[in-house]
Amino acid sequence: MAGPAQRNGGSASPVRRMAQTLAPFVLLAAIWQLASLYFPRYLFPSLVDVLAHTIAIFSDLAQLSEVLATVGRILAGLIGAFVLGCAIATLMARAPTVDRFLAPILNFFQGIPALSWVVFAIIWFHGTEPRIFFIMTVTALPAFTFQVLDALRGMSRDLIEMVMSFRPTRAKLFRAMILPAILPDILTAWKVNLGNASRVVVVAELVGATGGIGYELLQQQQVFDMAGALAWTLQLVFFVLIAQWIIALIEARALRYRAASERAL
Amino acid sequence: MTAQPEIRLARVSKWFARPGAQEPFRAVEGLDLEIARGEMVALLGKTGCGKSTTFNLIAGLMAPSQGTVRVQGLDPFRDFDALRGKIAVVFQSDRLLPWRSVCQNVELGLEMLDRPAKERREVAQLWLVRLGLSGHEQDFPYALSGGMRQRVSIARALATDASILLCDEPFSALDEITGQRLREDFAALVRENHKTAVFITHSINEALQIGDRVIVMTRPARIAYDVRLAPGMRAGPDGAIRARIQEILAA
Numbered sequence: 001m002a003g004p005a006q007r008n009g010g011s012a013s014p015v016r017r018m019a020q021t022l023a024p025f026v027l028l029a030a031i032w033q034l035a036s037l038y039f040p041r042y043l044f045p046s047l048v049d050v051l052a053h054t055i056a057i058f059s060d061l062a063q064l065s066e067v068l069a070t071v072g073r074i075l076a077g078l079i080g081a082f083v084l085g086c087a088i089a090t091l092m093a094r095a096p097t098v099d100r101f102l103a104p105i106l107n108f109f110q111g112i113p114a115l116s117w118v119v120f121a122i123i124w125f126h127g128t129e130p131r132i133f134f135i136m137t138v139t140a141l142p143a144f145t146f147q148v149l150d151a152l153r154g155m156s157r158d159l160i161e162m163v164m165s166f167r168p169t170r171a172k173l174f175r176a177m178i179l180p181a182i183l184p185d186i187l188t189a190w191k192v193n194l195g196n197a198s199r200v201v202v203v204a205e206l207v208g209a210t211g212g213i214g215y216e217l218l219q220q221q222q223v224f225d226m227a228g229a230l231a232w233t234l235q236l237v238f239f240v241l242i243a244q245w246i247i248a249l250i251e252a253r254a255l256r257y258r259a260a261s262e263r264a265l
Numbered sequence: 266m267t268a269q270p271e272i273r274l275a276r277v278s279k280w281f282a283r284p285g286a287q288e289p290f291r292a293v294e295g296l297d298l299e300i301a302r303g304e305m306v307a308l309l310g311k312t313g314c315g316k317s318t319t320f321n322l323i324a325g326l327m328a329p330s331q332g333t334v335r336v337q338g339l340d341p342f343r344d345f346d347a348l349r350g351k352i353a354v355v356f357q358s359d360r361l362l363p364w365r366s367v368c369q370n371v372e373l374g375l376e377m378l379d380r381p382a383k384e385r386r387e388v389a390q391l392w393l394v395r396l397g398l399s400g401h402e403q404d405f406p407y408a409l410s411g412g413m414r415q416r417v418s419i420a421r422a423l424a425t426d427a428s429i430l431l432c433d434e435p436f437s438a439l440d441e442i443t444g445q446r447l448r449e450d451f452a453a454l455v456r457e458n459h460k461t462a463v464f465i466t467h468s469i470n471e472a473l474q475i476g477d478r479v480i481v482m483t484r485p486a487r488i489a490y491d492v493r494l495a496p497g498m499r500a501g502p503d504g505a506i507r508a509r510i511q512e513i514l515a516a
Contacts, residue, residue: 162360166377167349180364257364257405
């Protein structure tokens, strides 16, 4: 019978862990490849075709720049939403009046679908970049604000009191107490919002842009090129995976103080 | 001319609003208290008598509703920056920052005083050795026992070399033997370094063991008994003093 450590994968070798991670993808690829033998190419193209398209995107500077444009839009929008969200959350945490005023507005914003923001952006803005920056920022803003606000409110009063007993300047209070205390929540917020943003950016580019992965997906749809559509989608998936990996590295370094339990939850 | 007291509370009251209640909760009411430089005062009282509120007022963590609090002639709440490095606090729980190593926790107060990194490290190292924590410098707090964590918090307070030490029942959560040993070490360190110390406790034995002066408080934080102990009395205090304290606390 497997012990707790084995159940949570704690004692598995790196090779075994890698195999466990890859197994579902291999199975999915096998099913797809099998389907490609029995269905037309525009429904289930061969994985070889998809791979060829993917490599073509990577090796052609013009196509790669479309991927980078999308990545840039995601990052710019998320950074904008994060900075604005931190400022708003700080104001809300410090002043109950601001909290009572802004919380309903942010909740209202959360109820507006991303596609509606795309329509509003097309009407309100002329250039592609301001449109997409606005959409990305406004869709990620409520989540970032509420996550940072919760993190600020969740800080230990005992620890704040202890640090305050040393009479720090505001900058030192932020560096010694506030930033380390809210960092875990900030990293989680980035992980969640990164996934959301990669979905929103495609919608925004599909409707309101003349370049980027979303626009390229629209081109593939018009010529019924499923291999191309998959190849462009994979670019976005690769970006999200790389970004999540970078966040995981930061987490492993910054949160190494957390006690590791031998027993899984 | 008499010397200015190190800590002075004059007609101090502290009230807290209670949701749904018309009358506020009166934690401290008209408290007068003077503590001279170098005194080691044990503030003794039952749970809920306002000892911790008095402690927070002296530490400048809250402002009085009425009256004046002065530490070295300054208002500890309003003159926030002016008293930096002058007061160090040991809390009931260790309150270590979980994201900092033992050494970094001890360095915290020195960071607030802008001491250079090398000096911070040396001072922290010195106090960790004195408190028997050598070899644990790079450990994170979760890896330490309760007694070790509390020793780190004492090292953190002593490392700043503040002239005033405020301690809020720092050994109450520890087992009897660990608490006793830490209490003795702590009292010796405070006396050796000529600190003014205010030590809050609800234990008569602890108060008599640690204090040069024992102040018994009754609800809402008023002084019911104030006695100075001769050094010889700490080892075996006068039975009459103990009986008087017990009588007040039982009332």
